Amino acid sequence: MPLEKVIIVGAGPSGLLLTLLLSRAGVNVELIEQTKTLDKNPRASHYTAESCYEFDRAGILDEVREAGFSPNGVSWRRLDDPAKPRLVKLSNPEPAPGEEDSEKHRHRMVCLPLHKLGVILEREVSTQPTATINYGWKVTEIGEDEEKGNAWVEVEKEDDSKEKREADYVVGCDGANSIVRRKLFGDWVFPGFTWDRQIVATNVYYPRLETGVDDYDDSQFFVDQEHWHMVARIQTDGLHRVTYGEIGGLTYDQLKERQPGKFQAFLPGKPTPDQYELVSFSPYKVHQRCVDKMRVGRFLLAADAAHLCNPFGGMGLTGGIADIGSLYDALLGIHQDKTDDSILDKYDEIRRKIWHDVINPVSSENMQRLYRYANADEATEKDPFFKMVKRMQAPEQEANKGEPNPGLPSLRYDMTQHFKK
Ligand SMILES: Cc1cc2nc3c(=O)[nH]c(=O)nc-3n(C[C@H](O)[C@H](O)[C@H](O)COP(=O)(O)OP(=O)(O)OC[C@H]3O[C@@H](n4cnc5c(N)ncnc54)[C@H](O)[C@@H]3O)c2cc1C
Structure with missing residues (x-):
């Protein structure tokens, strides 16, 4: 039977994207968001092939490409020897003439700050007749009505009034502090751990970070026990994301006080605050956390509401967007009677497996490789990822003959293979 309605909680990137995909396919969707405007904090900015694939299905890839840019590559570097700064580099070449429309190039990495992606998604959602966004509504309770065979959420509006909204399914896309997850499992139940180091994400204009100046690439990670960090160009106007590691346990004020010293220690030219513009x-x-179930009855969880990882390597939102692609296929399959709702158990099983087998170990390594080794020489010699990249880039060397080059497995999973034959 066609679905009457799906409720999605949270207008972050995952909730907006699922709303757009489903409503474009004719499913009625109500998106509920507690705030009145989209989040503008410095967060995700890099979208890999998996994300571009879903943007393409949602009809927004061209607009995302137009608004953003494709980074020229990413390198891992050392701080202690400016003469030989790069340990390894992975390039992201421009398409050769005639190859511009190939899937490989259409879906190659694109960079766009998350809030700008949100604007594109929101604008597209607002043109869909089967989608509604209710801003300023906060979900406070959830439940199922067995008699009616549906699920409900209770929302608190700005005037303190409450209202119950009903749907066939409710999807929690409500982020790391998800109310849907907390109501399903309890306030403090989110299996995993918090790293004892913390990080600081900044957006900054500083001319010496421009690509090519001081030999910087569009994106780079710096391997250093004390000053591990990442620098990435995130806008074509010269805005850069600088994210650096900090010792745990410091207050906001202490971190803020230490920021100029950190920049002076690791940015080129040892700048003082008058030499750069700190935007955020x-x-x-x-x-690193993942729920034990991403489906409970008529409730589903996706993206940060279901799992978290550190941001080095951009696997947080990429994994979330891959959830959305799987969930879209599963819900649309139910709506079009191509499958029954046991597909949602498959969604739960597959998405958690991908988090445990790929996202969690790979993202953990991505962060630890920046500070784990005594120095960059030891990192080059011992780190399996650096060794793999060197092998990939020198397959002709005798020592590398016959060695497999295991690329990163895709986070995408095609749910339609489980549809009725
Ligand atoms: C500094 C930083 C850098 C990052 N960089 C990258 C990167 O480069 N690449 C990458 O892939 N990922 C990155 N990430 C991760 C990425 O930003 C997140 O994975 C992503 O934002 C999660 O999207 P989401 O839609 O699941 O949740 P969110 O973006 O958190 O959205 C959740 C929404 O739900 C709403 N909500 C919450 N509770 C309720 C309620 N009770 N009722 C109604 N609405 C509610 C919130 O207001 C919010 O709008 C980064 C994260 C950080 C912090």
Whole structure:
């Protein structure tokens, strides 16, 4: 039977994207968001092939490409020897003439700050007749009505009035502090751990970070026990994201006070605050966590509401967007009677497996490789990822003959293979 309605809680990137995909396919969707405007904090900015694939299905890839840009590559570097700064580099070449429309190039990495992606998604959602967004509504309770065979959420509006909204399914896309998750499992039940180091994400204009100046690439990670960090160009006007590691347990004020010293220690030219423009400063704790169930009855969880990882390597939102692609296929399959709702158990099983087998170990390594080794020479010699990249880039060397080059497995999973034959 066609679905009457799906409720999605949270207008972050995952909730907006699922709303757009489902409503474009004719499913009625009500998106509920507690705030009145989209989040503008410095967060995700890099979208890999998996994300571009879903943007393409949602009809927004061209607009995202137009608004953003494709980074020229990413390198891992050392701080202690400016003469030989790069340990390894992965390039992201421009398409050769005639190859511009190939899937490989259409879906190659694109960079756009998250709030700009949100604007594109929101604008597209607002043109869909089967989608409604209710801003300023906060979900406070959830439940199922067995008699009616549906699920409900209770929302608190700005005037303090309450209202119950009903749907066939409710999807929690409500982020790390998800109310849907807390109501399903309890306030403090989110299996995993919080790293004892924290990180600080900043957006900054500083001319010496421009690509090519001081030999910087569009994106780079610096391997250093004390000053591990990442620098990435995130806008074509010269705005850069600088994210650096900090010792745990410091207050916001202490972190803010230390920021100029940190920049002076690791940015080129040892700049003082009058030499750069600090646009935003956001310290945050980092976690590796995943729920034990992404489906409970008529409730589903996706993206940060279901799992978290540190942001080095951009696997947080990429994994979330891959959830959304799987969930879209599953819900649309139910709506079009191509499958029954046991597909949602498959969604739960597959998405958690991908988090445990790929996202969690790979993102953990991505962060630890920046500070784990005594120095960059030891990192080059011992780190399996650096060794793999060197092997990939020198397959002709005798020592590398016959060695497999295991690329990163895709986070995407095609749910339609489980549809009725
Ligand atoms: C500094 C930083 C850098 C990052 N960089 C990258 C990167 O480069 N690449 C990458 O892939 N990922 C990155 N990430 C991770 C990425 O930003 C997150 O994975 C992503 O924002 C999660 O999207 P989401 O839609 O699941 O949740 P969110 O973006 O958190 O959205 C959740 C929404 O739900 C709403 N909500 C919450 N509770 C309720 C309620 N009770 N009722 C109604 N609405 C509610 C919130 O207001 C919010 O709008 C980064 C994260 C950080 C912090």
